[in-house]
Amino acid sequence: MVAVLSRLQFALTIAFHFIFVPLTVGLIILIVIFEAIHYFKGDDRYRKLSNYFSDIFLINYAFGIVTGIAMTIQFGTNWAGYSIAMGDVFGSPLILEAIVAFFLESTFTGIWLFRRHKISSRMRLITVSMIAIGTTLSALWIITANGFMQHPVGATWNGTKMVLDDFSKIVFNPYAWYMLVHNHLSAIVLSGFVVLAISSWQLLKGKEEDKELFKLSAKFGAWTILITSILIPISGNANLDFLNEVQPSKIAMIQGTVSGGLETVVKIAFGIMVSLGTIFVAFGLYTVVFFKKYVVSKTLQKLYIYLVPLPYIAIMTGWMVTEMGRQPWIIYGIMEVSEGISDVPVSQIWFSVISITIFYAILFVMDYILTMTRIKNGIDHSSGGAKDE
Amino acid sequence: MSNEILATIAFNVIAFSWMVYLVQELFIAGSSAMNMAVVKSEGERRQIQVATGIHWDGIEVWLIAAIALTFGAFPLAFGTVFTYYYVVLFLLVYALIGRGVSIEVIYKIDSKRWLKSVVLAWTISSTLILFILGVFITNTFLGFPYDANGEMSKSFVSAFNVTSISGGLLFVALGLIAGSGWINLTTEGELGLRANNFVKKFGVIYAVPILILLVFMGYNNSEASLFIGELFTAVPLMFVLPIFTITFALITTYCGYKGQTTRMFNGALLTMVFFLITGFMGSFPYIVPSYIAVENGITIFDAMAASKSLSVILIAIAIFYPIIIGYQTWKYITFTKKVKFNDE
Numbered sequence: 001m002v003a004v005l006s007r008l009q010f011a012l013t014i015a016f017h018f019i020f021v022p023l024t025v026g027l028i029i030l031i032v033i034f035e036a037i038h039y040f041k042g043d044d045r046y047r048k049l050s051n052y053f054s055d056i057f058l059i060n061y062a063f064g065i066v067t068g069i070a071m072t073i074q075f076g077t078n079w080a081g082y083s084i085a086m087g088d089v090f091g092s093p094l095i096l097e098a099i100v101a102f103f104l105e106s107t108f109t110g111i112w113l114f115r116r117h118k119i120s121s122r123m124r125l126i127t128v129s130m131i132a133i134g135t136t137l138s139a140l141w142i143i144t145a146n147g148f149m150q151h152p153v154g155a156t157w158n159g160t161k162m163v164l165d166d167f168s169k170i171v172f173n174p175y176a177w178y179m180l181v182h183n184h185l186s187a188i189v190l191s192g193f194v195v196l197a198i199s200s201w202q203l204l205k206g207k208e209e210d211k212e213l214f215k216l217s218a219k220f221g222a223w224t225i226l227i228t229s230i231l232i233p234i235s236g237n238a239n240l241d242f243l244n245e246v247q248p249s250k251i252a253m254i255q256g257t258v259s260g261g262l263e264t265v266v267k268i269a270f271g272i273m274v275s276l277g278t279i280f281v282a283f284g285l286y287t288v289v290f291f292k293k294y295v296v297s298k299t300l301q302k303l304y305i306y307l308v309p310l311p312y313i314a315i316m317t318g319w320m321v322t323e324m325g326r327q328p329w330i331i332y333g334i335m336e337v338s339e340g341i342s343d344v345p346v347s348q349i350w351f352s353v354i355s356i357t358i359f360y361a362i363l364f365v366m367d368y369i370l371t372m373t374r375i376k377n378g379i380d381h382s383s384g385g386a387k388d389e
Numbered sequence: 390m391s392n393e394i395l396a397t398i399a400f401n402v403i404a405f406s407w408m409v410y411l412v413q414e415l416f417i418a419g420s421s422a423m424n425m426a427v428v429k430s431e432g433e434r435r436q437i438q439v440a441t442g443i444h445w446d447g448i449e450v451w452l453i454a455a456i457a458l459t460f461g462a463f464p465l466a467f468g469t470v471f472t473y474y475y476v477v478l479f480l481l482v483y484a485l486i487g488r489g490v491s492i493e494v495i496y497k498i499d500s501k502r503w504l505k506s507v508v509l510a511w512t513i514s515s516t517l518i519l520f521i522l523g524v525f526i527t528n529t530f531l532g533f534p535y536d537a538n539g540e541m542s543k544s545f546v547s548a549f550n551v552t553s554i555s556g557g558l559l560f561v562a563l564g565l566i567a568g569s570g571w572i573n574l575t576t577e578g579e580l581g582l583r584a585n586n587f588v589k590k591f592g593v594i595y596a597v598p599i600l601i602l603l604v605f606m607g608y609n610n611s612e613a614s615l616f617i618g619e620l621f622t623a624v625p626l627m628f629v630l631p632i633f634t635i636t637f638a639l640i641t642t643y644c645g646y647k648g649q650t651t652r653m654f655n656g657a658l659l660t661m662v663f664f665l666i667t668g669f670m671g672s673f674p675y676i677v678p679s680y681i682a683v684e685n686g687i688t689i690f691d692a693m694a695a696s697k698s699l700s701v702i703l704i705a706i707a708i709f710y711p712i713i714i715g716y717q718t719w720k721y722i723t724f725t726k727k728v729k730f731n732d733e
Contacts, residue, residue: 058493059493062446062489062490062492062493063490065446065449065489066485066486066489066490067486069449069452069453069482069485069486070482070486072453072456072457072460073456073471073478073479073481073482075460075467075471076456076460076467076468076470076471076472076478077471077472077474077475077478077479080467080468080469080471080472081468083460083464083467083468083471084464084465084467084468085464086464087460087461087463087464087465087467087468087694087698088461088464088694088695088697088698089698090460090461091457091458091460091461091462091464091694091698091702092461092698092701092702092705094457094460094461095454095457095458095460095461095702095705095706096705097457098450098453098454098457099454099705099706099709099710099713100705100709102450102453102454103447103450103454103709103713103717104716106446106447106449106450107446107447107450107713107716107717107720109446110442110443110444110445110446110447110720111443111720111724113442113443113493113496114439114442114443114496115443115724161464163695163697164694164695164697164698164701165697167697167698167701342468342472342475343472344472344475345544348475348476348545349475351476351479352475352476352479355479355483356479359483359486363486363490366490366494370494
């Protein structure tokens with residue numbers, strides 16, 4: 001029971017955490033582009049767009065960082081067996097994530113949230129670049145840790161725990177780099193969809209004077225979707241070729257050559273991810289080519305508002321393939337999930353599972369309402385920036 | 390370098406990270422915790438919010454760093470302590486989530502009805518952060534019911550004992566004092582004065598020395614007492630550390646009474662610094678001390694990761710800690726200006 005509940009809790013907390021993370025990781029890159037254009041060309045429209053989308057970034061960033069703390073603490077509370085066996089190897093990427101990435105993004109996000117209207121455009125560009133570097137590095141380190149669990153290199157199992165042989169092998173684990181590229185592209189495509197959906201809503205129902213600006217951001221969204229959705233299958237294919245060698249059991253699940261409940265789920269999830277990826281290319285291409293049609297077509301604009309769940313589904317199914325495909329291993333080929341759990345009274349895990357579910361439900365409602373309110377408020381021209389500043 | 394030296398350095402780095410975190414959390418959480426008692430308008434609340442909001446997520450990473458370092462450098466201690474404190478740590482996580490979310494939500498919210506409950510959440514979570522951290526840290530120095538079989542012989546409820554509750558209250562009291570000092574330093578108008586009157590009127594400043602004595606007496610009664618630990622026994626001069634702690638606590642009380650705000654603020658921070666140094670020095674080399682029998686405890690040498698892993702970690706720390714401290718100091722210097730009433 002402890003194992004079942006701990007896994008349920010981990011699945012719940014990571015899935016919830018990952019509602020916010022890909023959006024912030026992708027969106028900040030678009031914000032950097034807006035700020036760069038503003039800084040180099042002095043075009044004030046981009047500053048307004050940057051301020052507007054920054055508000056949406058910041059709301060989701062806050063929810064992302066606080067739900068991330070739960071992840072760190074869970075390794076000790078629920079997965080002590082795993083932590084003790086893996087500390088030598090898993091600890092270093094986690095520490096690097098904290099000191100190289102988290103400090104950078106958190107320090108500068110504070111400035112961005114409360115002081116962005118009081119600093120020069122050069123300082124603005126530096127601040128958002130630091131946040132973008134921070135979020136990217138953060139993804140790098142956590143995927144390095146995950147990559148090790150999927151394809152353990154650079155360390156050996158001595159019978160009771162993993163012992164580090166070569167840290168550079170862990171960092172340059174090819175598995176992690178395939179994942180990082182694929183994962184980052186998917187985050188960017190997601191933010192492309194979000195930007196396009198928000199712009200569509202504004203074109204449909206927003207203020208008349210904002211519409212020129214949102215046509216501009218819609219164009220950015222469409223191009224973002226097109227470029228990244230073409231790159232995603234390329235990176236995915238390379239990843240798959242590599243998996244053929246190192247995780248044959250996962251490939252067998254994807255191809256459906258083995259049967260069973262879990263195996264079928266993996267196969268279906270893979271199918272959904274690939275189909276969605278293909279659809280994204282078509283959408284991106286259509287919108288970019290027929291952009292003039294999109295600008296006047298209310299049907300297309302409405303459609304894009306309802307498309308936002310699709311990239312989320314693609315990302316979730318992708319991770320389902322990755323994580324379920326590795327079962328029953330917590331470290332592929334070395335340690336099984338059931339060996340990694342803590343020795344905790346089951347009542348305490350019930351406490352955390354139930355309270356987290358309630359708490360996260362409240363948080364989700366808050367995030368949804370806040371983001372929606374902010375989206376609908378639109379751009380305030382009087383101050384040239386966000387409405388409440 | 391030998392393994393012992395690596396483990397000792399790692400232990401010091403963890404102690405340092407906790408110190409940097411807790412000292413800053415004192416005034417950030419402290420000024421947030423007192424917001425309902427001292428503001429008279431939403432404009433004033435916003436002043437406190439800007440003064441704390443700009444820093445909260447930057448400093449919270451020090452906590453994550455301290456936890457991740459314990460994980461990476463002393464995996465056995467991380468697994469043992471965190472499993473034992475299961476419920477306590479989840480409460481801490483909820484408080485941290487509540488604080489972070491409410492700071493940002495209040496800032497972005499329009500609805501009056503929501504505002505009221507979010508402000509309450511901000512106040513409660515900030516107070517809880519201080520209290521739970523106090524309980525957690527005080528217990529770490531006091532020791533665990535860790536028996537000869539390598540198991541905790543009591544449930545997590547024993548984490549709430551007289552000593553640790555005094556420790557929790559001590560953190561809250563120091564937080565409120567430092568918080569009032571921070572409000573005074575960073576906001577314009579009469580808000581700062583009201584904050585100082587608050588800690589004086591309700592006797593918060595007088596509580597600090599008493600609570601410290603209670604905690605130290607609790608330590609002294611324990612089987613794993615800090616004051617008969619390895620370093621205190623070997624170097625009796627170390628007793629200046631607890632004496633400094635008490636002295637700074639008394640200075641804090643005196644300056645608070647006299648209305649010397651900046652000195653009171655510094656006094657509270659220094660009390661925390663010396664309280665932590667006393668604790669970490671006293672418990673060395675135990676990272677999971679046992680109050681059942683001293684020899685049951687887990688030392689840093691029992692719990693340490695392999696020397697190769699420790700070297701990687703310490704090299705990363707040596708490179709990045711100075712950089713982090715550099716840009717965070719820059720941020721304090723650049724952005725700690727008095728927040729005006731109609732700031733944003």
